[in-house]
Amino acid sequence: MMINVLGIVGSPRKKGNTHQLVAKILEGAASGGAAVHYVFLSGLSMKECDGCHVCWLGKECSKHDDMNHLYLQINQADVLVLGTPVYWYGPTALMKGFMDRFVYYNCDCNRRWVKGKKVLLAIPFEDANRETAEPVEQFFERSLSYLEMNLAGKIVAGGLSSRGQAASREDLMKAAFMLGKNMINADKAGFVR
Numbered sequence: 001m002m003i004n005v006l007g008i009v010g011s012p013r014k015k016g017n018t019h020q021l022v023a024k025i026l027e028g029a030a031s032g033g034a035a036v037h038y039v040f041l042s043g044l045s046m047k048e049c050d051g052c053h054v055c056w057l058g059k060e061c062s063k064h065d066d067m068n069h070l071y072l073q074i075n076q077a078d079v080l081v082l083g084t085p086v087y088w089y090g091p092t093a094l095m096k097g098f099m100d101r102f103v104y105y106n107c108d109c110n111r112r113w114v115k116g117k118k119v120l121l122a123i124p125f126e127d128a129n130r131e132t133a134e135p136v137e138q139f140f141e142r143s144l145s146y147l148e149m150n151l152a153g154k155i156v157a158g159g160l161s162s163r164g165q166a167a168s169r170e171d172l173m174k175a176a177f178m179l180g181k182n183m184i185n186a187d188k189a190g191f192v193r
Contacts, residue, residue: 003034003184006077010084010095012042017166021122021155021176022083028180029079037077039070041094046070049100056107067101075113079120079152079183082140086125089135099139105147114149120179121154124166128159153179 007026011018019040026036044066054062061068074080084095091099105114121140125133133156144151157172166172 003029003032003078004076005029005034005036005079005081005180005184006073007036007038007081008083008095008098009038009040009042010082010092010098012092012094013163014040014042016085016163017124017157017160018083018085018122020164020166021124021157021172022081024173024176025081025120025122025155025180028177028182029081029184030180031177032181032184034079034180034184037073039073041098044070046097046101048097049103051103053103053107055104055110058109061101061104063101067098071104071113077117079118081120081122081180083122083124084136086123086127086133086136089132091136091139099143102143102147111148114147116148116150118150118152118183119144120152120183121156122176123154124157124160126159126161130156130158133158152183155179 005026007022009019009022013019030036046067047063047065052062084091090096104110123133123136137156141151155176157166160166
């Protein structure tokens with residue numbers, strides 16, 4: 001059975017550092033035989049969660065936007081790759097809004113879709129100080145743990161001060177590729193769907 005990997009790019013810039021890192025992770029996953037797909041949050045229409053909890057009753061989200069289709073893609077994916085640059089010590093508004101909508105999975109009827117699902121992170125940032133990215137890492141670690149998802153790997157890349165600079169960093173590109181490839185090879189060894 002083929003492993004499905006869904007990459008979520010939470011940067012407003014295509015061909016920027018986040019996009020390049022997520023793309024390289026997906027390239028590595030594809031080299032291991034996975035089916036890979038991209039989603040650019042900047043191209044979707046997504047409203048904010050208002051906590052109505054209609055989803056907790058087993059119903060479709062009341063927002064009737066692109067997230068309803070994205071839930072289906074998330075449910076069908078075996079691995080998620082989430083990418084966001086660091087903006088003011090946090091994820092982008094795009095990524096935060098996307099993660100806010102994960103309240104959908106915070107109930108018994110929907111939790112089964114994400115429980116145990118593996119997640120890889122790509123977090124580029126401009127500052128050279130690793131502490132700058134720590135709030136974003138903690139945001140994901142706590143959110144994913146709460147949803148019983150498995151944070152299986154990450155690439156946190158500082159010192160990227162210009163658009164697309166990650167592509168010129170051979171070490172980053174190799175690390176991102178291997179992150180995706182190793183994840184798939186490890187999963188294929190014991191993969192049961």
